Structure formats: C-alpha cells, structure tokens
Amino acid sequence: xxxxxxxxxxxxxxxxxxxxxxxxxxxxxxxxxxxxxxxxxxxxxxxxxxxxxxxxxxxxxxxxxxxxxxxxxxxxxxxxxxxxxxxxxxxxxxxxxxxxxxxxxxxxxxxxxxxxxxxxxxxxxxxxxxxxxxxxxxxxxxxxxxxxxxxxxxxxxxxxxxxxxxxxxxxxxxxxxxxxxxxxxxxxxxxxxxxxxxxxxxxxxx
Numbered sequence: 001x002x003x004x005x006x007x008x009x010x011x012x013x014x015x016x017x018x019x020x021x022x023x024x025x026x027x028x029x030x031x032x033x034x035x036x037x038x039x040x041x042x043x044x045x046x047x048x049x050x051x052x053x054x055x056x057x058x059x060x061x062x063x064x065x066x067x068x069x070x071x072x073x074x075x076x077x078x079x080x081x082x083x084x085x086x087x088x089x090x091x092x093x094x095x096x097x098x099x100x101x102x103x104x105x106x107x108x109x110x111x112x113x114x115x116x117x118x119x120x121x122x123x124x125x126x127x128x129x130x131x132x133x134x135x136x137x138x139x140x141x142x143x144x145x146x147x148x149x150x151x152x153x154x155x156x157x158x159x160x161x162x163x164x165x166x167x168x169x170x171x172x173x174x175x176x177x178x179x180x181x182x183x184x185x186x187x188x189x190x191x192x193x194x195x196x197x198x199x200x201x202x203x204x205x206x
Contacts, residue, residue, distance in 0.1 A: 017054040017066040021074035024050055028074075029081025033089050039156045043147045044196060045140060047074060049163045052136050055116035056123050056170050067116030071109035075102065101203060108199055115139075122171040130180045133171030137164055137181065138188025143196045145189075 024046045031037035040046060047070075054070050055063035079102050086095040121132035144160040172178050 013054075013062065013066055014069045017050075017070040018073045020050055020054065021070040021072065022077045024070075025074035025077025026081045028078050029085055032082055033085045037155060039147060039151055039153050040159060041078075042151070043156060043159070044143045045156075045159050045163050047071060048136065048139055048143065049166055050074070051112070051115050052119045052122055052167055052170060055120045058116075058120045060117055060120065063116040063120035064113040067119075068110055068113040071112055072106060075105045075109050079105075104202060105199075108202070122167070123173070125173045125177070129171065129173070130177050131184060133167060133177075134181045134184035135188045135192075136167045136171065137185045138190075139192045139195070140164055140167065141185065141189040142192035146193065146196050 028041045028046060031039075032041035050070050051067050054066040058066065079097050083095050083097055086093070119132055119136055121128040122136060123129060124132070140160055140163050144156060147156055168178075168181070172181060
C-alpha cells in the first residue's frame, strides 16, 4: 500500500510539473505576440521559477526528473504556441516550426535538469540551502541584466521582483540565512551571466 501511494505521488508530481511547463510555454507564446509582454518570451524568468518550484525539497532523482518533465513540455508548448498565435495574428500566412531549434532547446531542457539537482536544496536550513537560494536568485538577476541590456522594461523588472520573492519565500528560513544569501547572490549572478548567454549563442549557430 505504501509503495502504491508513493508511486502515485511521484506520478502526480511529474504530471503537475508537466502541466506547469505547458502553461508557462503557452503563456510565453502568447507574450511573444504581445508588445507589452514580449520580453517575457525572451527572458528565462518563468522557467527559472518553475525549476525552483518543482525541484525544491526533492531528492536528487525526483528533482532532475521533475525539472525535465517541466521544461520539455514548456519548449514544445512555446514553439507550437507560436505557430498557433502566428496563425491567429496573420491568418493564411505560412509559418514553419524550425525543427532544429526545437531539438536544440529540448536538449538544453534535458541538460537543465542539473539545475534541479542544485535547486533541490532551496528551503533547507543548511549551507547548501543558502547557496542554492543565492544561486537561484543570482540566475534571475543575471537573466534580467542580459535582457535589460537589449530591451529593458517595467514588465521585466516586475516579473523579476516577483520571481525573487518566490525564490526567497521558498528558500529563506531565518534572518541569518537572509544575510548569507545577500552575501553570495552577487558572485552567483556574475557567474550566471555566462550560463544565460550560452543558449542564445548555441541558437545562433544552428
């Protein structure tokens, strides 16, 4: 009975992660054709929060699987959603999904499962929990800085602020931990500037 309940809870967790990925990808596709929200289709803020939410407090295997289960549907929903939105915005005009680009982002989604292995410590009242929370916050700041240089907007600032609140809300358990997160967030943000630039670089080479 216990094993059955465990398997059901694991399956439900993956299903919820996939649903979150589908919703975030669909929203990003909608945002792509909306002048005010378009920046959210280019930034990673939605998916960074998603990864933290599905992996925090999980074991290594479950954190990795749920991260991939969330990101793969997000990629597919985004590119299929873009095609659907294009048909709505420009009826009758041809539009082809770039298969190579979709495959590239699916591979990146699988590799990004390693973020789940790191962010699974978010919320733990330990040094690992503090560093994981600072790393997630630093990644959000690095992503915001990257996008701000190209197309900064109030929408990006608000989205990043809300995402930081979610990450800190999930990850911080004491005032002492707040201080250590603040101490480490800048070094992690600087390191993450390379990480957030890699996908765009790879996409330009496809």
